[in-house]
Amino acid sequence: MQVNASSDGHPDLELSDTELSEFGAGTGLTLTEDVRRRQIIDATISAIAELGYVKTSFARIVERAGLSSTxxxxxxxxxxxxLVQATLGTIVDRQDTFVGERLGGEQDLRRLLLGQLRAEVAFLATHPQESTALVEIGTHAATADDADVSAQVVHAIRVGRFERLLAQGTRHGVFRECDPQIMALTMRQAIDGVVLRLRQQPSLDLDACGRELADLFDRAVRAE
Amino acid sequence: MQVNASSDGHPDLELSDTELSEFGAGTGLTLTEDVRRRQIIDATISAIAELGYVKTSFARIVERAGLSSTxxxxxxxxxxxxLVQATLGTIVDRQDTFVGERLGGEQDLRRLLLGQLRAEVAFLATHPQESTALVEIGTHAATADDADVSAQVVHAIRVGRFERLLAQGTRHGVFRECDPQIMALTMRQAIDGVVLRLRQQPSLDLDACGRELADLFDRAVRAE
Amino acid sequence: MQVNASSDGHPDLELSDTELSEFGAGTGLTLTEDVRRRQIIDATISAIAELGYVKTSFARIVERAGLSSTxxxxxxxxxxxxLVQATLGTIVDRQDTFVGERLGGEQDLRRLLLGQLRAEVAFLATHPQESTALVEIGTHAATADDADVSAQVVHAIRVGRFERLLAQGTRHGVFRECDPQIMALTMRQAIDGVVLRLRQQPSLDLDACGRELADLFDRAVRAE
Amino acid sequence: MQVNASSDGHPDLELSDTELSEFGAGTGLTLTEDVRRRQIIDATISAIAELGYVKTSFARIVERAGLSSTxxxxxxxxxxxxLVQATLGTIVDRQDTFVGERLGGEQDLRRLLLGQLRAEVAFLATHPQESTALVEIGTHAATADDADVSAQVVHAIRVGRFERLLAQGTRHGVFRECDPQIMALTMRQAIDGVVLRLRQQPSLDLDACGRELADLFDRAVRAE
DNA sequence: CATGAATGAGCCTTCATTCAT
DNA sequence: CATGAATGAAGGCTCATTCAT
Structure with missing residues (x-):
């Protein structure tokens, strides 16, 4: 994955889906992943999900992984x-796989967009820790210059797909004219909002949430 | 700001909005309690906005305020x-005042809802630091059990208003049937998304953003 | 009260009872005691008794006294x-008064010694806070060179009386030959032990304790 | 030392008593865990003995141990x-070993009780720092609810043995009927009193003290 | 007689990292 | 491949005291 390389016009947020899904592999991981690394990453995901990004330290991670020292x-x-970068990549990979299976070879742009939305909410239902950790990492990446992962990267990964689908759909007349950046960002934030909400209200009906959001954005983007 | 209610007026932050910000660094003067508190709170806002919640420490705050020691x-x-609670209260007060002046005595529910949206984006334009700090505090309040401020409180403050307007509007047939919790949360997240975006792209046209969001949610909620 | 001045032979632990009871007045207090000082001292006693000497700070004291600032x-x-010195003086005064009333004009040395023992235990029953605070102060005075009150002074006050009674009794053949220092110290420590015990076992029968100690030391010191 | 039982053998302090005290200051060497712990504990004992429990901080301890940082x-x-718990355990172990060697296989209850008394005073003569630190820790454990070590535990360790010997002796008719709690507590306090006294009067004849206390309690407990 | 404001030093703890095997 | 040992910096907080009215 190359963050700054892009194939076409848009400023700095263009990463093909193929490139994105290689993100987790950038540090040398292959299909025969190092077991230890995986163990640590899983402990990191659970720690971030349950303690939050800030309280997650090497100490907490090794506790969960049952390792001897930091x-x-x-x-x-x-x-x-x-570590954060690798964790981020792992989560994104898992989500990509999950969403990809759901969407199959869907070609219709509208169904693709709404399907992406619902699939991400569905991922939250089956992978709450990954989802929570992802939001946490994203949130904190946005903060400081020397953040552990680049805000640009995380943003590109998490918002880019929506943005591309929207722009494409608008060009084809499937969606109305609108600012794809804002709309995509709002979609991203809407899903993340559900993640946050789930924390305080674990009984939340995620299926209903998915439908609600799909409906919401269907109305918001459809050509008139 | 009152935590449990929707009306205004924070118990211990009722200082007038007259300018106090010129009370600067290291004068050695002994200021009155209220002024000093305000000075520290302003330094806290700027620190959180620029460094992020996590990197904001007493040390960073006193540096900005030009005080002698933590x-x-x-x-x-x-x-x-x-300190965080007081800072939160101060920001919410300022935003409430700003938004209140914009909305005036508006009675129409639709104009009230969309006006609230646009006013909050406008507040972001004139008070970027307050807005950023608010999002930062809200984000980190959501994280841990022993957070500095209650996630419940922050959520109630920031989402509650939209939720009430939506529920009311639906009852009166102004808005379509929808889950007001999800819709309100999405509005909240949409605005916060703009705050986050502004950091990476300071040239962002906030006026256009406000219009875009208002349009988006107008389509999303209007009765059919 | 003059700590170092003594009327007769013993090294540096000789303070007459009269001198001792003036201890509390040494800082200018008279019968028409300053109300504020008394208020603070009482708050100090209660704080030391309940929090222990170490955790007692000006902050804790003003809380209890309902004062505005340290x-x-x-x-x-x-x-x-x-403050500690004045508190110590006040407690010693109260105990002296209490014990004095109990002993009346008793002249018999044995009854005087055992009566002192039992009276001090009785004082503990009616004045648990004063007693606890007294032990706390005594204990911590013994610690460091720059302690808040001189270990010598506290020791003289708290052990001296027993020592003089013992020495006198031995001279008159009422008590057996023994080291009055060790014996007096043990008496002091025995009573203090009851104070400590009372904390963990508030149901302690203090009357029985008093009898037990009196019996113990009666056997320990009586002429054979 | 086992907290809940009367026998010996502390769980994690079973290091042999071979001399390790020459591992001195700032060698820069990386020592094995156990040795380093012992070095720190010894520095803690000396700090508590000389500065008192309250003034003993990590800073003072590393100074004495010649370590680089807290x-x-x-x-x-x-x-x-x-740290305090480990220090307490170490001291109790050393005292147990010392006293155990002195008492050998003594079976006679009276000689066992008085021997325990004298052996503890003898320990004070050869291990003044350990003894002083022990009293300091015990004193401060008694104070607050969140003390570093439980008052119950320390009390059980330090008074329990006397209490059991007394109860046993009374059952066998060796000692008179008396409250073993009060008597044991007084013995404990008597020895601690000598520790305190030694601070102010380093020339104290501890051998004489031991004899005096043994005599005192022999008279106090013997069957009539 | 009373008060508010300010202060420097110290406390224990946690942090991610580096140095050695 | 793995580990133990060590480290400097920073965190928030409490302390008794002093400076000004």
């Missing part, structure tokens, strides 16, 4: 930044 | 939690 | 040391 | 509480 983490990852 | 902060506030 | 304490007392 | 302490111990 040295284990810094041995397998270059640093905190690297 | 002791100054813990002298005027019971603790970090108290 | 400045109130440092205004009425030269410093922490002065 | 981080060294929190690296080897879970926290202050853990």
């Amino acid at each position: 040295r284990m983490v810094s041995y397998h990852f270059a640093g905190k930044s690297d | 002791r100054m902060v813990s002298y005027h506030f019971a603790g970090k939690s108290d | 400045r109130m304490v440092s205004y009425h007392f030269a410093g922490k040391s002065d | 981080r060294m302490v929190s690296y080897h111990f879970a926290g202050k509480s853990d």
